[in-house]
Amino acid sequence: MIPAAFEYSHATSVEEASKLLDKYGEDAKVLAGGHSLIPLMRLRLAQPKALVDINGIKGLENIEVKGSKLHVGALARHVDINNSHVVKDNLPILAEVAGEVGDNQVRNMGTMGGVVAHADAAGDYPTIALMLDAEVVTNKRTIQAKDFFKDLFTTPLAVNEIVTEVVFPVANGPHKYIKFRRRLFDWAIVGAAAQKMNGGWRIGLTNVGPTPVRAKAVEDALHSGAKVEEAAQHASDGLDPSGDLRASPEYKKHLARVLTRRAIEQAG
Amino acid sequence: MKHKVATTVNGHPQEHEVEPRLLLVHYLRDVVGLTGTHIGCDTSQCGACTILVDGKAVKSCTMFAVQAEGKNLTTIEGLAHDGQLHPLQQAFWDEHGLQCGYCTPGFIMAAAYLLAQNPNPTDDDIRKGLEGNLCRCTGYVNIIKSVKSAAAMMGGATEKAGERAAAAKRS
Numbered sequence: 001m002i003p004a005a006f007e008y009s010h011a012t013s014v015e016e017a018s019k020l021l022d023k024y025g026e027d028a029k030v031l032a033g034g035h036s037l038i039p040l041m042r043l044r045l046a047q048p049k050a051l052v053d054i055n056g057i058k059g060l061e062n063i064e065v066k067g068s069k070l071h072v073g074a075l076a077r078h079v080d081i082n083n084s085h086v087v088k089d090n091l092p093i094l095a096e097v098a099g100e101v102g103d104n105q106v107r108n109m110g111t112m113g114g115v116v117a118h119a120d121a122a123g124d125y126p127t128i129a130l131m132l133d134a135e136v137v138t139n140k141r142t143i144q145a146k147d148f149f150k151d152l153f154t155t156p157l158a159v160n161e162i163v164t165e166v167v168f169p170v171a172n173g174p175h176k177y178i179k180f181r182r183r184l185f186d187w188a189i190v191g192a193a194a195q196k197m198n199g200g201w202r203i204g205l206t207n208v209g210p211t212p213v214r215a216k217a218v219e220d221a222l223h224s225g226a227k228v229e230e231a232a233q234h235a236s237d238g239l240d241p242s243g244d245l246r247a248s249p250e251y252k253k254h255l256a257r258v259l260t261r262r263a264i265e266q267a268g
Numbered sequence: 269m270k271h272k273v274a275t276t277v278n279g280h281p282q283e284h285e286v287e288p289r290l291l292l293v294h295y296l297r298d299v300v301g302l303t304g305t306h307i308g309c310d311t312s313q314c315g316a317c318t319i320l321v322d323g324k325a326v327k328s329c330t331m332f333a334v335q336a337e338g339k340n341l342t343t344i345e346g347l348a349h350d351g352q353l354h355p356l357q358q359a360f361w362d363e364h365g366l367q368c369g370y371c372t373p374g375f376i377m378a379a380a381y382l383l384a385q386n387p388n389p390t391d392d393d394i395r396k397g398l399e400g401n402l403c404r405c406t407g408y409v410n411i412i413k414s415v416k417s418a419a420a421m422m423g424g425a426t427e428k429a430g431e432r433a434a435a436a437k438r439s
Binding site for chain 1: 269271287288289291294310311312313315318324325326327329330331332334335337378381382395396397399400401
């Protein structure tokens with residue numbers, strides 16, 4: 001279908017983009033990779049009055065390490081995160097996750113900032129950001145990941161606020177992300193991530209609720225010496241996933257437990 | 269309000285005034301008049317509309333024409349030269365990599381990107397590289413054969429060119 005009409009403007013700086021967003025107010029959307037937004041517009045599930053294209057803003061695609069932090073610019077594409085030696089050396093789980101988002105064509109366009117700001121429950125980066133206590137940096141402030149993913153497609157971003165980068169801790173110990181799906185290019189029916197960091201485990205889950213989930217009960221059980229198999233049983237503690245076309249709530253909880261066990265066992 | 273968009277399509281400069289909501293695939297088909305790029309779905313999944321934007325495979329249904337300002341676009345029409353099919357086109361023909369042919373332009377463009385990244389792919393690399401394209405006829409087996417055959421042809425062509433160059437140097 002053809003999207004509803006909108007006004008288009010192309011920003012060359014974050015300040016300019018923010019001013020344009022101010023001008024259009026609630027009815028405007030930021031256009032980054034566009035691979036969630038444009039499909040929604042084509043189905044007319046989204047009908048923004050204006051798009052502010054930020055693809056021309058220089059520097060937002062940078063990926064670099066500063067001290068013990070990995071800074072990933074909002075316009076870093078999945079393909080670049082997947083291929084980046086900086087990411088592979090400093091946070092290999094993120095490079096691997098980037099290679100599992102969508103397909104080649106999607107990875108050539110889709111961005112870190114877009115995925116995070118869209119806050120889809122089935123997004124993969126939000127899980128990694130949440131479980132590693134990443135920070136979402138905007139043109140106005142720095143927001144902790146745990147305060148960022150508030151609800152389904154809901155973040156604290158103001159109308160004129162733009163994600164500029166996501167800052168992750170460096171972690172290159174054992175790790176694994178398992179994205180369970182029926183078709184290679186598809187969303188996760190459920191995803192489970194395990195990362196060893198500072199002597200403990202961080203465990204995250206994708207698509208088992210309106211936001212990503214950090215499986216603290218599993219982390220605590222592992223910390224107190226529980227066997228992996230026993231600890232993974234706690235992955236579904238407190239979960240209340242909604243069913244969808246692909247899986248019932250019970251099946252998602254089952255997958256959370258099984259995939260968590262596999263992710264920890266296969267972490268390398 | 270209409271916006272000016274200037275692109276290069278298959279080596280030819282193009283300049284048009286377009287509505288912002290015009291999708292790149294509609295621009296190519298309806299404005300530039302190149303109908304080789306197909307539309308197979310409405311959900312960015314099928315890959316029939318795949319083209320190269322500055323050398324990168326992109327689904328042209330998931331980009332607005334205005335975003336292509338200043339970009340170099342290659343569509344299926346841009347592959348053959350002087351009446352000579354591109355090795356991928358020839359290989360899809362030889363290996364029966366198509367039946368109805370609707371998805372073929374997208375597969376060939378996605379495969380062109382794949383071979384540019386990885387000139388010698390394994391079957392698994394090809395399956396993974398073409399995950400963004402759907403075919404409802406072939407069962408994919410002959411598509412994979414076609415891409416392998418094209419890879420061999422293209423590798424072979426480079427070697428032969430290299431040999432000729434080396435021979436030319438010797439003489």
